[in-house]
Amino acid sequence: MDSTVTGTLALSVFTAVLGSMEFGYNIGVINAPQKIIEKDYNATWMHRYNEPISEGTLTSLWSLSVAIFSIGGMLSSFCVGFVSEWLGRRKAMLINNLLAFIGGTLMGMSKLCRSFEMMILGRFIIGAYCGLASGLTPMYVGEIAPTSLRGALGTLHQLAIVTGILLAQILGLESLLGSDELWPVLMGFTIMPTVLQMSLLPFCPESPRFLYIIRCQEHHAKSGLRRLTGRQDVGDMLAEMKEEKRRMDMERKVxxxxxxxxxxxxxxxxxxxxxxxxxxxxxxxxxxxxxxxxxxxxxxxxxxxxxxxxxxxxxxxxxxxxxxxxxxxxxxxxxxxxxxxxxxxxxxxxxxxxxxxxxxxxxxxxxxxxxxxxxxxxxxxxxxxxxxxxxxxxxxxxxxxxxxxxxxxxxxxxxxxxxxxxxxxxxxxxxxxxxxxxxxxxxxxxxxxxxxxxxxxxxxxxxxxxxxxxxxxxxxxxxxxxxxxxxx
The missing domain is CATH 1.20.1250.20 (MFS general substrate transporter like domains)
Structure with missing residues (x-):
């Protein structure tokens, strides 16, 4: 590909890195309201058992709430290669948003339902979403980006992560959403980029490299290349992918x-x-x-x-x-x-x-x-x-x-x-x-x-x-x- 940034390329990269921003948001969102959420855990325990929660139990519940995000992410990250080849890059990102929607809903409703179990389960599911997103996003962006811009566009993944962390830090201020009443909104806010990404992904092309090399769909690969580059003649790029496919077909999977x-x-x-x-x-x-x-x-x-x-x-x-x-x-x-x-x-x-x-x-x-x-x-x-x-x-x-x-x-x-x-x-x-x-x-x-x-x-x-x-x-x-x- 040449270095021209078309509207379709810009839209596709922006849409993909929304997943990275959500990844960053869920890394940073849990820190600011810690004391408030712990207080709510104690209130839930009081409601159930008519006695305050012990310090050791509270520490264990909070540690689990934080660490289970990592566990979900590590488990799902092993599935990135399989899911991306089975569903395709774009469809995998689209379906992955269901995890974010479910996880965000569980966390946002946990206070209303007086259930710290919902909070913990929501953190696990949103972690699973982030594990897939952290692999799918750079994969998709790297495959649709022109070679001359691949590094710069690849950096957008990290930029979106730190932007998400910063957004979580700002919204987590007590004067905004980090209060006793609004912390569930802070946790459930992760649904917003999910809805936006799900709305925009249908307008983004599938990775031409995936379509040609993995699915052998030359016609669709050409169509995707034309949309991403704005050029009608994409023969040189297709020839490069043909050579890459020929080499990959000669190697066995490792x-x-x-x-x-x-x-x-x-x-x-x-x-x-x-x-x-x-x-x-x-x-x-x-x-x-x-x-x-x-x-x-x-x-x-x-x-x-x-x-x-x-x-x-x-x-x-x-x-x-x-x-x-x-x-x-x-x-x-x-x-x-x-x-x-x-x-x-x-x-x-x-x-x-x-x-x-x-x-x-x-x-x-x-x-x-x-x-x-x-x-x-x-x-x-x-x-x-x-x-x-x-x-x-x-x-x-x-x-x-x-x-x-x-x-x-x-x-x-x-x-x-x-x-x-x-x-x-x-x-x-x-x-x-x-x-x-x-x-x-x-x-x-x-x-x-x-x-x-x-x-x-x-x-x-x-x-x-x-x-x-x-x-x-x-x-x-x-x-x-x-x-x-x-x-x-």
Whole structure:
């Protein structure tokens, strides 16, 4: 495809990332009204048993309300590959909205029905929705986007997530929906983007790549390409998909265990894992964990508003990444983000250690927070989401294995054990990921699946060629793509 952004392309991308925004909204919505919801849990317990709920039971119920979202997401994320091929990208997103509608309704009605079970079940179902959405959205956007804009449009997935988090933070303010009476509206608000996406999806074309390569529907694929590009002559793009289909038909489908056993796939899988770990173990959750207390010590009258300010920085620098990703490349931005976060983590550790004796260090801590968030959204925030979809071959069952592993690492709260010194651990991890990215992660900007796969094969026995120095106009051979057993 060329780089023209047609109305149909813009509508399709906007509609798809509504699912990402809902994902972000449901990540952030549970935090602000915690005390109010816990009070309602206690009122429900009193109504049923005529005695106040014990502290241990309340803690368990609340922890379950939070964690079950992650469990639902992790379980459903394993189904992304199957569901997307069975129903198609667009229809899968459409049907997935039923989960969001059911989950939002259960959460919104839980107070009226005096049932914390409805709240917990609703969180599980909305988590299942988010697990599918976090895989379906970047998949669909990546397949309909022009090659020259794939990175920028792929970043919109992360932008929509942080926008959803910010929206949840704002609406969760006590002066808006975070009150005793309105918190069910806050939880049920997730239905709104669902209704909007369901209304717009019928006007969006199915992924031409899916139609041709998976369903062998050349006529419908041509129609979709014409709508997305605004061009009548789409023969060159169809020829590219034909070549990709020919290569994919020659390979057999690979299971997750086989991916780790095969030398042809092992390297890209390891890179995919570590890229996702560089996002999830970067310390961004610990930053938000400490932000309110740091803002309080700094003398901020309403620390919740300062936390919302950190959310604004989150969104702003995601936009910055949107404009930089096609100019600087994915690998460069990822390294820049990791390096900046590492420096900010060290500054944060020093500032927190001296906070009691040097009060002015609280302001340094605030600056470090904003800097840490900014560098996260320049690199580790958006890059792994679409980088891994380019590195791992699209028909592999493990291609979406990592779409929701964020929740897995949210369970382990290192900061509870280490306190502020946890940032030293994150600094060391960030330095490791920076070194790994420099030596082992290739640049995928402007590269096709075939070119990336061929490069991995060429470098199995030696050091990774960082620039993927290859003739982009020359198609990779079957031997390049399938692998030469003599080198494995």
């Amino acid at each position: 299971s997750i265990p086989e991916l780790f056993r095969s030398s042809l796939y092992r390297q890209p899988i390891i890179i995919s894992i570590l890229l996702q770990l560089s996002q999830q173990l970067s310390g961004i959750n610990a930053i938000f964990y400490y932000s309110t207390s740091i803002f309080t010590k700094a003398g901020v009258q309403s620390p919740v508003y300062a936390t919302v300010g950190a959310g604004v920085v989150n969104c702003a620098f995601t936009v910055v990444s949107l404009f930089l990703v096609e100019r600087m490349g994915r690998r460069t931005l990822h390294m820049l983000g990791l390096a900046g976060m590492c420096i900010c983590a060290i500054i944060m550790t020093i500032a927190l250690a001296l906070l009691e004796t040097v009060p002015s260090m609280s302001y340094i801590s605030m600056l470090a927070i904003f800097g840490f968030v900014a560098f996260f959204e320049i690199g580790p925030g958006p890059i792994p989401w679409f980088f891994c979809s380019r590195v791992v071959l699209s028909r592999s069952e493990a291609g979406y294995f990592f779409t929701f592993n964020k929740s897995l690492f949210d369970i382990f709260r290192l900061q509870d054990l280490c306190g502020p010194y946890v940032f030293l651990i994150f600094a060391a991890l960030l330095l490791f990921f920076l070194i790994f990215t420099f030596f082992r992660v290739p640049e995928t900007q402007g590269k096709t699946f075939d070119q990336i796969a061929a490069n991995f094969h060429h470098n199995l026995g030696g050091t990774m060629d960082m620039d993927l120095d290859m003739d982009l106009d020359k198609p990779s051979t079957e031997l390049d793509y399938l692998g030469d057993d003599s080198n494995n």
